[in-house]
Amino acid sequence: MKRERKGEIWDFEHELPGGSGGGGQRLILGLDGGTTKTICVCMPIIPFTANHSPPVYARAVAGCSNHNSVGETAARETLEQVMAEALSKSGCSRAAVRAVCLAVAGVNHPTDQQRILDWLSDIFPNDVEYYVENDAVAALASGTMGKLHGCVLIAGTGTIAYGYTEDGREARASGAGPILGDWGSGYGIAAKALTSVIRAYDGRGPETMLTCSILHELQLSSPDELIGWTYADPSWARIATLVPVVVSCAEVGDQVANDILLHAVQELASSVKAVVHRLGLCGKDGKDSFPLVMVGNVLEANKRWDIGKEVIRCISKDFPGTRLVRPKVEPAVGAALLAWNYLIEQYH
Numbered sequence: 001m002k003r004e005r006k007g008e009i010w011d012f013e014h015e016l017p018g019g020s021g022g023g024g025q026r027l028i029l030g031l032d033g034g035t036t037k038t039i040c041v042c043m044p045i046i047p048f049t050a051n052h053s054p055p056v057y058a059r060a061v062a063g064c065s066n067h068n069s070v071g072e073t074a075a076r077e078t079l080e081q082v083m084a085e086a087l088s089k090s091g092c093s094r095a096a097v098r099a100v101c102l103a104v105a106g107v108n109h110p111t112d113q114q115r116i117l118d119w120l121s122d123i124f125p126n127d128v129e130y131y132v133e134n135d136a137v138a139a140l141a142s143g144t145m146g147k148l149h150g151c152v153l154i155a156g157t158g159t160i161a162y163g164y165t166e167d168g169r170e171a172r173a174s175g176a177g178p179i180l181g182d183w184g185s186g187y188g189i190a191a192k193a194l195t196s197v198i199r200a201y202d203g204r205g206p207e208t209m210l211t212c213s214i215l216h217e218l219q220l221s222s223p224d225e226l227i228g229w230t231y232a233d234p235s236w237a238r239i240a241t242l243v244p245v246v247v248s249c250a251e252v253g254d255q256v257a258n259d260i261l262l263h264a265v266q267e268l269a270s271s272v273k274a275v276v277h278r279l280g281l282c283g284k285d286g287k288d289s290f291p292l293v294m295v296g297n298v299l300e301a302n303k304r305w306d307i308g309k310e311v312i313r314c315i316s317k318d319f320p321g322t323r324l325v326r327p328k329v330e331p332a333v334g335a336a337l338l339a340w341n342y343l344i345e346q347y348h
């Protein structure tokens with residue numbers, strides 16, 4: 001059986017065991033379970049090359065599947081529901097599934113992994129392969145097309161940096177939640193902005209345009225009303241929606257907003273630097289090339305204050321070999337590609 005590697009994706013001339021033909025198990029499910037939504041894609045086990053987008057049969061979206069946020073039962077229900085919907089859209093049954101890669105937020109420990117593996121084995125037949133990872137791993141794979149090497153930085157509602165060496169060592173930094181200091185996250189930035197408004201109102205901090213802009217955004221008339229607004233629903237994603245307001249204020253020169261963003265940049269860059277150092281991704285002289293995959297709306301380009309660009313600038317000063325990658329596929333596809341690569345490794 002001949003196989004060759006083109007780019008970073010395996011081409012098959014023949015099928016994987018139990019693979020694509022004859023009504024056998026011919027699907028991979030890739031799941032990206034985040035704090036705000038969960039996405040499942042169905043990928044057929046058919047040949048494709050690095051020049052083509054990975055084939056996706058079906059895609060389904062559901063709510064939060066982070067067990068830390070919604071509890072074990074609700075997380076499991078969401079994951080089951082999104083997989084069932086993706087399978088139904090693809091016109092296939094569970095019996096067609098060869099492998100599942102579940103990349104979910106809140107998987108931080110081998111016990112989290114084992115719990116999810118246990119209930120997955122209740123759902124699917126015995127001969128399905130399961131892989132359970134932190135959602136950051138799928139985000140990395142979405143930039144490297146399934147190859148686990150390099151570092152990923154995610155900055156959305158939350159933030160995490162995660163890295164892998166070619167020989168399989170892994171490390172992470174941040175991603176422990178806002179109470180444990182994720183200041184570069186959307187939540188971290190917005191919480192600091194709200195705090196600055198209250199401090200200015202009390203006379204404990206400098207005046208800032210954030211006061212007027214945030215009150216306008218939330219349709220409130222006084223900083224006092226922020227107390228009720230935050231108590232009504234302190235969910236991270238709701239608070240984090242204020243980041244574009246902070247960016248707008250910084251773009252027109254507000255010092256307080258500018259300092260909040262500068263601090264976030266330092267925090268995000270230091271998470272990546274910590275992972276790169278621990279794994280030695282930059283080599284002995286600090287100059288080796290490695291991919292840095294950047295994901296999340298906080299890192300999206302803005303007109304004048306571009307958080308992602310500043311983060312890269314800061315990291316590249318220490319590690320000139322940093323190679324920025326903006327993924328062309330979504331993390332759920334990254335999860336499916338991970339399962340694909342694991343299957344190939346097993347088959348060898």
Ligand SMILES: Nc1ncnc2c1ncn2[C@@H]1O[C@H](COP(=O)(O)OP(=O)(O)OP(=O)(O)O)[C@@H](O)[C@H]1O
Nearest residue numbers: 034035036156157158186240241242243296297298
């Ligand atoms: N133009 C922008 N510039 C900076 N931040 C932005 C911009 N647009 C949206 N955001 C912020 O991006 C964050 C949401 O990002 P994203 O949708 O990538 O994350 P998520 O999926 O909600 O969260 P997570 O990745 O933590 O599960 C929010 O904090 C939002 O305010």
